[in-house]
Amino acid sequence: MSGVPVVERWEPGKTPDGLRTRQGALGAPMSRLDGPLKTSGTAVFTAETRPEGMCYAFLATSTIAAGRIVALDVDAARRAPGVLLVMTHENAPTLGRPDLFVENPVDGAAFNPVPPLQGDRIDWNGQPIAMVVAETLEQAEYASRLVVAEYAIEDGRTDLDALLHEAEPPDSVLGEPACLAQGDAEAMLDASAYSIDADYRSPRMAHSAIEIHACTVVWRGTQMVLHDASQLIGASRKALVKMFDLEDDALHVVSPFVGGAFGGKVLWDHQILAIAGARALQRPLRMLLSREDVSRFTGGRTETRQRVALGADEEGRLTALIHTGTVANAMHSTWPEQFSFPARHLYASETVKIEQRVVPLHMMPPAPMRAPGEATGTFALESALDELAAKIGIDPIALRKRNEPPRDPSSGLAFSSRRLVEMYDRGAERFGWSQRSAEPGRHRDGRWRIGHGMATAYYPYIRAPGAQVGVVLGVDGCLTLRSSAHEMGMGTVTVQVQHAAERFGLPVSAVAFEYGDSRLPAGPAAGGSAQTVSLLAAVMDAAGKLKDALLRLAGDASPLAGLQADDAEFRAAGLGRVGDDTRFETFAAILARAGMDQIAVEGVGAAPGELEARSMHSYGAQFCEVCVHEGTGETRVTRFVGAFDCGRILNARTAASQFRGGIIMGLGLALMEEVQFDPRYGRIMNPSLGEYHIPVHLDVPEIDVIWSDVPDAFAPLGARGIGEISITGVGAAVANAIYNATGRRIRDLPLTLDKIMR
Ligand code: MOS
Numbered sequence: 033m034s035g036v037p038v039v040e041r042w043e044p045g046k047t048p049d050g051l052r053t054r055q056g057a058l059g060a061p062m063s064r065l066d067g068p069l070k071t072s073g074t075a076v077f078t079a080e081t082r083p084e085g086m087c088y089a090f091l092a093t094s095t096i097a098a099g100r101i102v103a104l105d106v107d108a109a110r111r112a113p114g115v116l117l118v119m120t121h122e123n124a125p126t127l128g129r130p131d132l133f134v135e136n137p138v139d140g141a142a143f144n145p146v147p148p149l150q151g152d153r154i155d156w157n158g159q160p161i162a163m164v165v166a167e168t169l170e171q172a173e174y175a176s177r178l179v180v181a182e183y184a185i186e187d188g189r190t191d192l193d194a195l196l197h198e199a200e201p202p203d204s205v206l207g208e209p210a211c212l213a214q215g216d217a218e219a220m221l222d223a224s225a226y227s228i229d230a231d232y233r234s235p236r237m238a239h240s241a242i243e244i245h246a247c248t249v250v251w252r253g254t255q256m257v258l259h260d261a262s263q264l265i266g267a268s269r270k271a272l273v274k275m276f277d278l279e280d281d282a283l284h285v286v287s288p289f290v291g292g293a294f295g296g297k298v299l300w301d302h303q304i305l306a307i308a309g310a311r312a313l314q315r316p317l318r319m320l321l322s323r324e325d326v327s328r329f330t331g332g333r334t335e336t337r338q339r340v341a342l343g344a345d346e347e348g349r350l351t352a353l354i355h356t357g358t359v360a361n362a363m364h365s366t367w368p369e370q371f372s373f374p375a376r377h378l379y380a381s382e383t384v385k386i387e388q389r390v391v392p393l394h395m396m397p398p399a400p401m402r403a404p405g406e407a408t409g410t411f412a413l414e415s416a417l418d419e420l421a422a423k424i425g426i427d428p429i430a431l432r433k434r435n436e437p438p439r440d441p442s443s444g445l446a447f448s449s450r451r452l453v454e455m456y457d458r459g460a461e462r463f464g465w466s467q468r469s470a471e472p473g474r475h476r477d478g479r480w481r482i483g484h485g486m487a488t489a490y491y492p493y494i495r496a497p498g499a500q501v502g503v504v505l506g507v508d509g510c511l512t513l514r515s516s517a518h519e520m521g522m523g524t525v526t527v528q529v530q531h532a533a534e535r536f537g538l539p540v541s542a543v544a545f546e547y548g549d550s551r552l553p554a555g556p557a558a559g560g561s562a563q564t565v566s567l568l569a570a571v572m573d574a575a576g577k578l579k580d581a582l583l584r585l586a587g588d589a590s591p592l593a594g595l596q597a598d599d600a601e602f603r604a605a606g607l608g609r610v611g612d613d614t615r616f617e618t619f620a621a622i623l624a625r626a627g628m629d630q631i632a633v634e635g636v637g638a639a640p641g642e643l644e645a646r647s648m649h650s651y652g653a654q655f656c657e658v659c660v661h662e663g664t665g666e667t668r669v670t671r672f673v674g675a676f677d678c679g680r681i682l683n684a685r686t687a688a689s690q691f692r693g694g695i696i697m698g699l700g701l702a703l704m705e706e707v708q709f710d711p712r713y714g715r716i717m718n719p720s721l722g723e724y725h726i727p728v729h730l731d732v733p734e735i736d737v738i739w740s741d742v743p744d745a746f747a748p749l750g751a752r753g754i755g756e757i758s759i760t761g762v763g764a765a766v767a768n769a770i771y772n773a774t775g776r777r778i779r780d781l782p783l784t785l786d787k788i789m790r
Contacts, residue, residue: 049749049750053680053743054534056534057530057533057539057540058533062686064686066525069289076288076289077243077261078246078247078287078289079244079248079320081259083316086318087165087172087316088166088169088317088318088320089163089165089306089318090163090175090322091176091305091319092109092160092163092164092177092179092181093161093329094154094158094181096183096185097154097156097394097714098155098156098188098190098714099183099186100152100153100154100183101154102184104120105180106118106179108180109179112166112175112178113174115164116165116315117309118164119149119162119164120162121149121151124149127147127304127308129146129275130144130145130272130274130299131270131271132366133298133559134366135366136267137496137560138496138498139267140267141270142271143299143300143398144301145364145366145397147275149308155362156362156397157394157715157716158327158328158715159396160305163309164179165313169318173322188713189391189392190394190395191711192335192391193337196391198391199391200389200391201388202366202368205368205370205373211387211388212385212386212387212442213385214385215384217341217343217383217384217385218354220343221342221343221354222343223351224344224345224351226344226348227344228419228423229354230339230779231337231339232337232411232412233337233338234338234411235706235709236333236335236395236706237332237401237707238332239293239296239333239401240294241292241293242291244323245297245300245326247260247302247306248306248317249306255282255284256282257283257284258284258286258307261287262287262518263290263297263298263518263520264558265287265516265548266550267557268285268298268299269284271299276308276311286548286549287518288547288549290518294697295404297330298331300331302319303319306318324719326719327718327719328716328719330396330399331398331400332399332401333369333399333401334360334361334369335360336357336358336369336371338371338408339354340354340375340412340413340415340416341416344420348435349380349435350379350435351382351383352381352383352385353375353381353383353384355385356372356385357372357412358388360395362393362394363394368388368390369405369408370404371388371405371406371408371409372405373405373492374488376441378441378488378490379417380438380441381441402697403757403760406490406756406760407760408701410761410763414763415763417432417488418485418487418764418767425470428486429456429465429653432488433456436452440647445647446647447646447647447649448646448744448745448746449742450651450677452651454740455651455652456486456675459654459674460486460653460655462673463655463673465484472773472774473775477659479662480661481774482670483658483770483771483773483774485766485769485770486655486768487654487761487768488653489651489653489654489760489761490651490760491650491757491760492560492648493565493650493744493753494560494640495562495637496556496563496566496637497639497640498554498636498637499515499556500570500636501513501555501574501635502553502574502635503632505631507619509542509605509618509620510543510544511532511536512543513529513543513547513571514545514547515545515546515552515555515567516547516550516555517563518558522686522755523685523689524547524563529543530682532571535572535575535602536575537602537603537604537605556637561650561754561757564751564754565749565752565753567637568751569637569748570636571635572748574635577634577635578633579600582619582622582631583600586607591617592616592617592622605619605620606621607622648752650677650757651676651677651757653761654672654698654765655672655674657669658766658770658773659773665784666785667766667783668731668733669699669766670733671733671736672695672734674692674737674738675737675739676737676738676757676758677740678753679742679750680750681741681754682751687739691737691754692735692758693758695735695737698761699731701782702762702781702782703727703782704725704726704727704731706782708723763783770783
């Protein structure tokens with residue numbers, strides 16, 4: 033284990049870290065440690081928690097998009113069998129506004145700023161209007177159907193296209209300016225040798241996690257424990273404590289297993305009302321949503337209308353890059369989905385115009401859904417690049433390479449690491465891009481037309497400030513990481529155990545990770561592809577503190593006596609002098625001499641100062657082969673290659689799975705996903721997995737994923753995060769392949785057969 037010096041205190045971009053490039057437990061394709069618990073059915077998910085004396089809640093929801101409740105008849109519901117409580121705006125506790133994630137990514141948890149059941153106002157179709165609690169789930173659901181609401185209906189704002197003229201830029205887009213201009217892009221567009229100017233559309237989409245949103249409130253004395261399916265338990269707890277004005281220790285949140293989240297498992301009305309119901313009845317309570325209610329009030333990806341216009345000179349150098357557009361938002365939401373982010377960082381252009389606008393509608397508050405903005409933004413931008421390449425008559429990869437920027441085009445900062453050109457080349461090689469016909473419609477197999485397309489993938493590097501991890505080292509030589517982090521199926525626990533094993537010189541079997549409980553040191557949210565690196569930075573800080581503490585503890589009788597921290601390294605389940613095998617002592621021996629069972633330290637991740645020094649993003653190249661049937665327009669994706677540059681890869685198996693998962697979700701975005709929203713009523717018409725289509729096994733071809741695995745000098749362990757990038761670019765890669773197969777350019781997601789045959 034020794035040889036490479038390990039420096040535990042990590043400073044962004046300054047401190048060399050021997051673990052960056054060391055191959056061992058870290059990087060290995062280790063199977064998920066939580067896998068056996070899940071495949072054997074022994075993992076207890078939120079809705080499987082069974083406290084004694086539990087009651088069940090079900091929600092009644094509005095059937096109008098906008099207006100007021102004039103009368104609410106709950107008598108029949110109250111008299112129904114087993115009913116314990118009917119809560120409406122007339123008897124609900126007064127609740128403060130929940131802290132929003134967009135306004136406070138560390139302590140905010142909600143995406144709906146309006147607390148439930150606080151008044152007669154209706155702002156979307158599907159908004160909860162009453163909670164019924166009963167002895168059984170069936171009784172609660174039945175009684176919820178007996179709630180009768182009389183409304184004063186207003187004309188709803190439900191049609192984005194009809195209201196586009198009202199669109200306004202928001203104050204900012206996640207801290208970035210909504211509008212950017214370099215030069216006069218419109219004038220340059222008109223004067224360019226080549227240009228394209230096109231409008232793109234993307235519909236609402238639904239997260240469709242297989243585990244339905246649920247929570248169970250359990251009482252422990254006067255304390256409430258909220259078992260939640262959540263990707264931000266620490267922030268949820270803080271928000272709920274504040275809303276209900278509780279003592280700080282009156283509530284804690286646990287979430288050991290989450291069956292998929294994708295951005296949708298945040299704080300919504302159902303957890304808030306579950307707390308209210310459990311408190312009113314002083315009983316344990318479960319709220320398991322129906323799949324329909326998941327669709328009606330737990331967010332979803334919002335719809336976009338985008339324009340991309342590109343101008344280029346004779347050689348294909350961009351003279352104008354214009355990406356503007358509008359997203360729909362809920363009436364009170366403050367998060368404008370960031371579709372314009374990719375265009376800010378991907379290409380060099382002489383002039384640039386970027387504008388994001390928002391139209392508030394009577395719709396449920398949207399939530400982030402895997403690469404929110406980047407997934408739909410790359411559909412438009414990367415389709416447009418393909419259109420320009422066809423117009424100029426240049427290879428789409430050559431066009432992108434020609435416009436590779438030397439520095440970040442919007443911030444002017446140097447890149448921390450950017451190997452996009454390498455990923456174009458490696459992906460192209462793997463895919464066999466050179467066999468592609470530049471002219472559409474040249475390859476066929478019987479009545480199937482075969483086409484090939486590519487697109488760039490993009491996602492920013494994000495790291496949460498202040499993430500905390502406790503490290504407990506026992507005299508038995510076992511080490512435990514403790515942090516309120518989340519395992520939603522992506523490999524969090526496995527990767528952190530691999531890292532700690534490598535960092536502290538232990539076998540992976542000697543490392544455990546306690547997570548998913550808000551009583552643990554405050555970990556980051558699982559969002560923005562940032563949880564892993566945020567935890568890594570905290571563990572690195574803890575490692576420095578543990579080394580200092582052990583050296584102090586070792587004392588004069590130890591072979592480590594007098595050793596300075598810089599000269600000491602973790603190895604072979606102990607501490608030793610760098611490059612000196614004779615000066616070494618095991619953790620067990622140090623602790624035993626001191627008469628201690630264990631030693632504990634706490635690490636904190638510093639603020640992400642690395643982002644001030646460098647432009648930090650991940651990149652990729654997506655390659656797709658489709659067959660389009662000339663008689664029916666049916667599209668089948670037959671091959672897919674994704675090549676990603678995300679810095680160091682920490683676990684080859686879980687990373688490959690994340691990349692494939694994102695690509696599969698991208699195939700859904702490309703070909704089938706669409707929340708059908710009826711603008712007459714503002715009502716979602718397909719609130720089920722029967723009618724909202726996502727890819728199933730037969731829709732998914734073999735997916736080949738490769739990666740650069742080159743550490744980023746400015747990121748902890750050189751890793752930049754991998755959870756979201758692989759959905760980006762997929763929509764465009766498929767659209768570009770359909771164009772290559774058929775000569776038909778579809779700019780309206782999803783790319784269904786009716787649009788191809790039209
Ligand atoms: Mo993600 S959409 O930041 O969970």
